[in-house]
Amino acid sequence: MTTDDATSLAPVGLGPFDEEVYRALLTCVDATPAALAERLGQPEGRVDGACGRLRALGLVIRMSGRRRRYTAVDPEAALEALVRERAGELDQVRGSALALSSIFHAARRQAGGGSTIELLNGPEEQGRWFVRLQHQVRSEMMVLDRPPYVLAAVNPVExxxxxxxxxxxxxxxxxxxxxxxxxxEIDDLTRRGEQGRVLPGLPLKLAIADRRIALLPLSMELGHAQGLVIRESTLLDALVELFEVYWARATPLGAPPVADGVPSAAPDEDRQLVQLLAAGLTDSAIARQLGLSTRTMRRRTRRLFDALEATNRFQAGLQAARRGWL
Known part of the structure; x- marks a missing residue:
């Protein structure tokens, strides 16, 4: 019995002979190694060994009784468990790749070869690198996010x-x-643990993984996109410091409404409105985010300004921050 590449179970750890025994056992309710050996024209000892390995993988179980008899587990459940196990192993390998890459490039820099900076040409290459950084990051990710986007605006990896x-x-x-x-989307990411802030006038995009490697797009024009992969160096240290400066200047998104340790009495809708105002969004953009007409949004803004004793966005932001709304 043979299988082609499209149906082979080799990716989950089965050798060709073990898979042959497994497929034979699937076609009957249960069987002894002797019966399977006769059916396959193989030595009983070899088939018995295959049954033991299939049992260790959770694909078959040994039935009670003095004689060794085996029956197959439902393949849908058994193989799915093996797939999950392999996926977890591959995630561990992926997580180690960034550390191994750092060792690789550090050795070449010390030997006078390799480069701290790698030039990327085209949006596709930058997109692949951004996905790669997210998969490889182990503890900390720092991101400056602004349009235009090489990939879809929704990020499925984060x-x-x-x-x-x-x-x-x-x-x-x-x-x-x-x-x-x-x-x-940001609300969902915040619930999952992201700390998000907003900064008007953000001039660039940046992604830094574990403070060891960064992706820095050089242009905002997708048609002529170039970028840099920057490994451990004084340039990377400077980019980390730049992120921290921007972080200190930026306005938190979705921050808990507390002031002096006491929860604020501000309605959620008012806090959301003042956060969007402080973020620098236009009236029409804020109205769209809140699901309101622009006219209704402006009426709410005027009421909010009155409640905060403010005459403009800047004053409203200061008053809201003092009350713990930002």
């Missing part, structure tokens, strides 16, 4: 990495929050 325990800080340009659905 929630998975947040759930795995990665500490994630992101600073958004106001333009990033104006994209429909952006605030809903």
């Amino acid at each position: 929630p998975v990495r947040l759930d795995s325990g990665v500490h994630w800080r992101a600073i958004y340009a106001p333009e990033a929050l104006e994209i429909p659905g952006a605030m809903d």
Whole structure:
């Protein structure tokens, strides 16, 4: 009995002969190694060994009784468990790749070869590197986020990495929050553990993984996109410091409403409005995020200004910060 590459179970750890025995056992309710050996035209001892290995993988179970008889476990459940196990092993390998890459490039720098800086040409290459950094980060991710986007604005990798325990800080340009659905996504990421802030006038995009490697796009024009991969160096240290400066200047998103240790009595809708105002979004963008007409949003803004005794966004932001709304 043979299988082609499309149906082979080799990726989950089965050798060709063990798979042949497994497939034979699937076609009957149960069988002894002797019966399987006769059916396959193989020595009984070899088939018995294969049954033992299949049992260790959780694909078959030994039935009670003095004679060795085996029956197959439902393949859908058994193989899914093996797939999950292999996926976990591959994630561990992926997580080690960044550390190994640092060792690789450090050795070449010490020997006079290799480079601290790698030039990337084209948006596709930058997109692949951004996904790679997210998969490889082990403890901390620092991101400056602003349009335009090489990949889709929705990032499917970050929630998975947040759930795995990665500490994630992101600073958004106001333009990033104006994209429909952006605030809903950020709210979800915040619940998962992301710390998000917003900074008007954010001039660049940046991603730093574990303070050891960074991706720095050089242009905001997707048609002529170039970028740099920057490994451990004084330049990388400077980019880390730049992120921290921006972080200190940025306005928190979704911060808990506390002031002097006492929860604020501000309604959630007012806190959300003042956060969007402080973020620098336009009236129309704020209205879109809140699901309101621009006219209704402006009426709410005037009422908010009155409540905060403010005449403009800056004053409202100061008053809101004093009350713990930001």
